[in-house]
Amino acid sequence: MTTTDTQLTHDPATAESPAVSLRALTKVFGKETVVDDLDLDIASGEFFSLLGPSGCGKTTTLRMIAGFTDPTSGTVMVGGEDVTSTPPQKRDVNTVFQSYALFEHLDVRRNVGFGLRRKGIDRRTIDQRVGEALELVQLADRADDRPAQLSGGQRQRVALARALINRPQVLLLDEPLAALDLKLRRAMQLELKSIQREVGITFLFVTHDQDEALSMSDRIAIMNGGVIEQCGTPEHIYENPTSVFAAGFIGTSNLMPGTYGDGVVQVCPELRVPLLAGHGLTGGEQVSVAIRPEKIWLSELTPAMVQVPGTVVASTYHGATTQYLVDVAPDVTLTVLEQNLPRMSTGDRWTPGSRVQIGWLPEHTVLLR
Ligand SMILES: Nc1ncnc2c1ncn2[C@@H]1O[C@H](COP(=O)(O)OP(=O)(O)O)[C@@H](O)[C@H]1O
Ligand SMILES: [Mg+2]
Known part of the structure; x- marks a missing residue:
């Protein structure tokens, strides 16, 4: 010193x-x-x-x-x-x-x-x-x-x-x-x-x-x-943001309001997001689920993931990352941030119109009430 x-x-x-x-x-x-x-x-x-x-x-x-x-x-x-x-x-x-x-x-x-x-x-x-x-x-x-x-x-x-x-x-x-x-x-x-x-x-x-x-x-x-x-x-x-405001203000989040019932949050008829046990919700409660763009995967999904089919509607190249917008239901578009890994070449990126399966680990679903 x-x-x-x-x-x-x-x-x-x-x-x-x-x-x-x-x-x-x-x-x-x-x-x-x-x-x-x-x-x-x-x-x-x-x-x-x-x-x-x-x-x-x-x-x-x-x-x-x-x-x-x-x-x-x-x-x-x-x-x-x-x-x-x-x-x-x-x-x-x-x-x-x-x-x-x-x-x-x-x-x-x-x-x-x-x-x-x-x-x-x-x-x-x-x-x-x-x-x-x-x-x-x-x-x-x-x-x-x-x-x-x-x-x-x-x-x-x-x-x-x-x-x-x-x-x-x-x-x-x-x-x-x-x-x-x-x-x-x-x-x-x-x-x-x-x-x-x-x-x-x-x-x-x-x-x-x-x-x-x-x-x-x-x-x-x-x-x-x-x-x-x-x-x-x-x-x-x-x-672990605890409010919709915190989840939106720090970083970006895909925010999805929905209704809880039977272990899932129903965002719309086409999209049901399962929750891990221990959430303490009762049926019919209005809540939101949030998922960070970088927690969503577009490839190499594992069976343990929450999996949702979708269509890529936009792709923006940011150098180190590529941001995709993926429609997963008529009114739900998720933002996905994928790293441009060294082993990927330009042709490996998804283009608008591609049908994809996206997934994330259930523990990365953030519950907001
Ligand atoms: N001296 C003052 N008289 C009246 N209203 C004030 C005064 N100072 C701040 N405000 C009001 O208080 C609110 C908070 O202001 P401020 O503390 O400066 O916010 P921040 O620093 O987060 O931008 C604002 O709506 C502002 O207009
Ligand atoms: Mg100030």
Whole structure:
């Protein structure tokens, strides 16, 4: 471990209480309940993402944790301490916004050291900590530049260094990468994740980008209409979505509403999807089944699979994969994603009009109610 690691790592003595606890947190604007009775615990050192569509209440939640917005009711705790009535600057929390407003007239070094100077910390300590923070975000050689001389990604890293230099217990990040182009965003995702691992500070990361949340987070909370619909590891949420919203928002799913009876969900007269035992449904219940496009096979089916005949109606080549649309009933078209395996040649792909048998393992049928 370098000195940078230890200097910027938060004191592990506070590791027992959750870094952030929200209890019945609620915000009403006018007649609209924007954040609705939220309960959430974020563990110390976690990379936690709040994922949801625009307008679902993510920013409002962050602002209440930071102290910029007063909750209508409920409690915010940071490190086990109730901070609901504590002013923002007294909370052990820092925020990186999407519009990472830097001081254009100050060089990078002064931008990063700004908060420490305001606290009246001595010059030598400031210089040392600014140096460490710039090292951390790989901008040590740009300390004398003005923000205008930097690229978007570099400016974002200055904002990050500025937020980390106070060594907050929790760093709140509100869609910090949304303004960057796709390639740079991917690179910054990896970098942010590695910085978080290095400093060990709890990150609460807000995004509407499901790929970003899946690839970066220890855990994700899916937010919709002011409530958390589901919370868990990326893998758990992807494999076991519990609501129609979660199944549709994370990745893509073939969603099929139907009626339960006798061990199967009848989607339409032509399509009956058998369920594994233990679903706890009673006859006549209206439910949905979902199946991920990449869980469906078009060839080499085994007898254990749920098998459905169909007709390929469209085929789209995506390089590493090919996406097929397969009609399996008059009103049911399934999306199937097949890898273009090394042993396959171009002629091996299915063409529109092909009659096929598709199949998936029964355990990959996700039941949504
Ligand atoms: N200061 C405010 N006054 C009134 N309504 C607001 C205010 N801030 C946010 N809202 C509303 O609250 C809802 C959630 O907003 P926000 O938390 O910014 O969502 P997100 O960050 O998920 O896009 C939106 O409908 C927005 O219009
Ligand atoms: Mg927002």
